Amino acid sequence: SQTIHQWPATLVQPVGSPLSLECTVEGTSNPNLYWYRQAAGRGLQLLFYSVGIGQISSEVPQNLSASRPQDRQFILSSKKLLLSDSGFYLCAWSSGFGNEQYFGPGTRLTVT
Amino acid sequence: KNEVEQSPQNLTAQEGEFITINCSYSVGISALHWLQQHPGGGIVSLFMLSSGKKKHGRLIATINIQEKHSSLHITASHPRDSAVYICAVSNMEYGNKLVFGAGTILRVKS
Numbered sequence: 172s173q174t175i176h177q178w179p180a181t182l183v184q185p186v187g188s189p190l191s192l193e194c195t196v197e198g199t200s201n202p203n204l205y206w207y208r209q210a211a212g213r214g215l216q217l218l219f220y221s222v223g224i225g226q227i228s229s230e231v232p233q234n235l236s237a238s239r240p241q242d243r244q245f246i247l248s249s250k251k252l253l254l255s256d257s258g259f260y261l262c263a264w265s266s267g268f269g270n271e272q273y274f275g276p277g278t279r280l281t282v283t
Numbered sequence: 284k285n286e287v288e289q290s291p292q293n294l295t296a297q298e299g300e301f302i303t304i305n306c307s308y309s310v311g312i313s314a315l316h317w318l319q320q321h322p323g324g325g326i327v328s329l330f331m332l333s334s335g336k337k338k339h340g341r342l343i344a345t346i347n348i349q350e351k352h353s354s355l356h357i358t359a360s361h362p363r364d365s366a367v368y369i370c371a372v373s374n375m376e377y378g379n380k381l382v383f384g385a386g387t388i389l390r391v392k393s
Contacts, residue, residue, distance in 0.1 A: 209324075214385040215369070230380075259324050269313045269379035274326040 173198035177262050177275035184282055190235075190249040192278050194262030197243065202264040204245040205272065206237055209259040221245060257282045286310050289370050289384035296391050302357040304387045306370030309351065313373045316381065317344050317355050320367040329355070329368075360391045 174197045184190060196202055206218040217230045219237035227237050234253060238246045245262055262275040290305045306315070317329040330337050330344040332353075337344050341360075346353040357364055370384040 215371075215383040217380060220380065261324075261326065263326075269373035271316070271328050271331045272381060273328065274318075277324045277326075279324065 173264075173273065175262060175264055175273055175275040177260075177278055179278060180276065181279045182281070184252050184280065186254055186282055187251045190247070190252050190256070190280070192247040192260055192262075192280075194245040194247075194275055195243055196245075196264045199243070199264065199266070201242060203267060204239060205263040205265075206245065206247050207261040207263065209261065211258065215261070219247070252282045254282050256280065285385070286374065286382050287370055287372055287384040289368075289387050291387060292385065293388045294390070296360050296389070298361055298391055298393045300360050300391075302360050302364075302389065302391075304355045304368050304370075304389070306353045306355070306384055307351060308353075308370075308372045308382075310372065310374050310382070313379055315346055315353050316371040316373070317353075318369040318371060320369060320386070322366065326369070357389075362391045362393050365390050 176195050178193055204221045207215045208218055209215050219227055219229055221227050221239045224239055224242055235249050257280055260278045260280060263272045265272045286309050288307045296302050314331050314333045316331050318326050319329050320326045329342060332344055332346050341358045343356040355368060367386040367388050369386045371381040373379045374382045
């Protein structure tokens with residue numbers, strides 16, 4: 172069966188520090204991978220998606236970046252965090268666009 | 284106007300009540316998804332449907348493509364149903380990526 176992992180579960184970082192969040196998927200090959208952010212009291216916002224290794228599409232301009240170094244690994248990064256980067260970050264995978272998405276447990280990021 | 288609108292935003296019910304959450308959308312879709320977000324943040328996919336009706340346990344989801352409307356029903360509600368329920372559509376205009384509603388916060392009191 173397929174599983175999706177995210178770490179860390181929670182993170183408190185100062186403004187201006189770097190960020191690296193990792194997501195890995197097991198039990199499937201060549202998944203679509205997604206990074207979402209949920210700000211406090213807000214809906215889910217798609218940040219990045221990837222249809223294959225090294226293929227990243229950005230949905231919104233921001234100081235975050237994403238990379239997919241391996242088929243089942245998706246990384247969200249920032250060189251310098253802003254206060255507005257605080258939120259709940261969710262990774263998800265699907266077997267294709269429009270198909271059911273399966274979400275990871277999420278990372279709660281607080282930028283202080 | 285948001286492409287996916289949910290109502291109500293907040294809902295409080297007594298245990299045992301029948302609950303309905305509504306979702307309306309304004310774009311062409313290939314499928315509609317209902318998701319459940321637990322208080323800890325984890326999200327679970329409840330239903331994906333493109334027509335008619337689906338049932339899983341006490342949960343029922345319906346969709347009316349002509350009216351661009353879907354409903355999620357919970358029968359015999361229980362405090363453990365307390366969660367945020369999110370409607371999302373696979374939007375053909377945006378390459379079938381999901382577009383999310385703002386969510387409905389449900390609290391079921393015992």
